[in-house]
Amino acid sequence: MNRKNFDFDLITILLYIGLVLLGWMTIYAVSSANFGTDIFNFGVLHGKQLVWMGVSLGVAMLVLLLDHRFLYSTAYLAYGAAILTLILVLFIGKEVNGAKSWLIIGGQQFQPSEFAKLATALALAKYMSRLNFSMSNGQDLMAVLGMILLPALIVIFQNDTGSALVFGSFLIVLFREGLHPLVPIVLLLLGGVALLSLYLEGSVWIIVGIMLLGLVIFGLTFNARRWVRNAILIGMICSFFSLVSFGTNQLMGFLQPHQQIRLKVLFDPSIDPQGAGYNVIQSKIAIGSGGIVGKGYLQGNYTKYQFVPKQETDFIYCAVGEEYGWLGSVVVLLCFFLLIWRLQFLSENSKTRFARIYGYSVVSLLFFHVVINIGMTIGLVPVIGIPLPFFSYGGSSLLSFTVLIFVLINLYSSRIAVLGTKA
């Protein structure tokens, strides 16, 4: 801790500050229309968010002051604490919007699943940076998957499926650390086939298409000596995909009704214009009405007058789209991408595996949140209730991403020190 110079990554910090300020401006645009224009009214959304920004700033500085070794050594402890808290929430949590995922501490609501992301990222980094860790080792892989799935499962039990899905983003980390590339490819294909089946409502043409594709691949990879083995392999794979396609609509039955509808309205919001489709329709109208340059700051009638439900939290990107237009929306997208890119750069250039793996966790979490959130507002992704980092109103999310990012900044700044195994 005896650094002479401030050697934290400035680009990341500037992008972070930029996004937080943009986010607050947008919250103000939505909030001031309904709660008055007094910026320092701490009783209303934009005022409260200002407080949370102050708190985040303090916490960010604290995080930078921490010794990176402390983070390393307490990673498992944090993970354990997070799991215990998550379980605790199952019993004494407060229910908001159907999800029992909130804890009230000193009058403030707090979402332990946010903390669990950080803890999981740290624990994962610590475990995977062990000397003899290998992705191809079955035991290690199982342990890693377990570490990811455990908190996700508990969060599902809290009925907060959106937050649970976030843990799926760790797949990107595993891929980076040597997971067989077929796994994400197969998963993506499965997802694609499932969505297509939902879209076409289980048309037999999908199965025909899969079979034809199998034949083409078989022809391309034809090997006179191994053709029987190849045929069986490709046949099995095709059958599996066909089964998935066939079973998707049956599997829908296992989902909760509101989740089924959310999936279906992705393709056609008009099937439930007053319910699940409503938010998607309204959100697209708000964003779409922005035009190229937008209606101007504080001029977005559609968001100002509350036509989009949850516009200060999950659907805040609507205000961005309406008031800043296409140019502004793209600038916001670009800022997010630059931040993610920079964080990936920091991770790649960390000297320790611990820092790199942790860094990729942050990158993946951030990417997942941004893509799922913005994707749902423009109708590309089913409605999943997760916030847009730095933009959505709420302390937990802001604080959580602040800590996630500043821990990485801290780890990167101490890259001279050698900890764990060298990359």
Next chain:
Amino acid sequence: MDQLKVRGGIIILFFALVFLSFGARLFSIQVLSTEYARRADKYVIKTKSIVPPRGNIYNRYGEIYVSNQPMFKMMVTPRNLYIPDTTLLLKYLEMSKEDLDRAIAKAAKYSSYKESVIAQHLDLETCGILQEALWDARGISFSVSNKRHYEYPVGANILGYISEVDSSDIKSSRGKYRIGDLVGKTGIEHSHDTTLRGVQGQRKILVDVHNREVGSYAKQRYDTAAVKGQDMMLGIDTELQAFGEALMQGKRGSIVAIEPSTGEILAFVSAPTYDPSSLTGSEQHTNWRRLQRDSLKPLFNRPLMAAYPPGSIYKLANALAALNEGIITENTYYSCGGGFSRNKGKPGCRFHVTPLALDNAIKHSCNSYFAATYMDFLHHHQYDSIYEAFDVWRGYMDRMGLGRELGVDIPYEKPGKLPSGKMYDRWYGHNRWIATTIISNSIGQGEILMTPLQMANLATLIANRGTYVKPHFLKAVRGDENYWNRVSYDTIDTEISPYHFRTVIDAMVQVVASGTARRAIIEGVDVAGKTGTVENPHGEDHSVFLGFAPAERPRIAIAAIIENAGGGGRWAAPLSACVIEKYLQGEIVSKQFEYNRLLNARF
């Protein structure tokens, strides 16, 4: 490990692709599509109409006849509702606490954000008291609209009433009316609706998701002001109208009085009638249904829509046509032997001097004389055939306003009936009918039907010696604050020489002075008139009178018909005289006896 470092690049590439596709998607919905912008405007910007007050209606003397009365609605916004003390509210709304709670619950069920009406038709005074009493309440508002107020509660059949437009009105108006607009349904309110209603203003407002108004749009740049409806003056003498309606109490029939020089309708009584204010305000629908079910049909505008055989008053029209065609002169004598001898004594006649000329024929209403005239007309050698003669005769009747709508400025006028040669051909066959076949026409009992308005118009054109101005109600439209623009109307010439009218009018004066209408004598005024006793299949004869006064410079022409009352000289003549005296003298002087007798008569 380098192999894995490549994966970092793959990941970033993948991220970049996702972000790029998002940018493209945004471009497609924000820039390429205008549908979203259009829908956003549709949901946020609403147009509110500002309804201007309707124009007032004045009587012929420029006194206010129909005006607007502010009417208040009380509305609640359940979400903000807070009433500290409901005692006064309940007292003035005449509601029980339970009623109020139920109304509020109903409003809340509809919407807790939007205003719901919980009390309608409050007058200014009540509204003032309530506003004062509810000074510390929240979530309550009042809105004002207008209802018609009648200074003279008469002439319901002239004025018509106002009601919300129905779907057929909206469809036929080609965008002029929208749901909720008030529109004149019949009468003046209907025919002059465009003038009276003014021009609605428009306000573009912004609303939030709960449809609450949150502000004006584009600094009111697209707003337009409402233009108040124009005031109009009618030719109606409201006092005379009231007088006539009072006289017709307990009777069925009509009185139509016209100022001959202008064609302005002075009185237009339809009996039985109703109070025009009963079709305003909260009771409109109940009252309308009650009137609709009434077997005496008070909503039936008799002067305009009821077609009667005219009876003997029609002899005047026949005489004028025959005189002008030279079929008869004032010195043409016919004999009468108690019936039309050339047609086996039909139609029959009463005892009077014989032979007789036109003056006595009119005075005694001799059926034989007019039957002979009609027969000579139709069989005259100056025409090639009875068809030509009939068409000539028909042409006179048409010019005198029979068998067609006169075009008065209130709706649903009926044309009466004027038979045609073709019609008789259908009935009897071509060349299978002659004058005696249709001889009843000569005395107004055949196929001819006239509305009371047409009868009054006949009186008018006789009073005017051959011309009449299209009968009308609208006299003038208010231009500036104190300036009335008179409306001009066509004058129609019957193409009958004024010379022939002298004969007829002289005879009509004799009718009143010493003929069948002696009960119509007014001291100091020469009244010209003709009675009619109309046989009809519905019972007792209809009592009819047609006339004008003073005979030399007529100021009022009148036709009256009292259904099933009996002889024309007995009821319709004195009734018309009362109306004439009232109009000319301003009060009943010489007709006091008849007036009292008429008031108490019931048919």
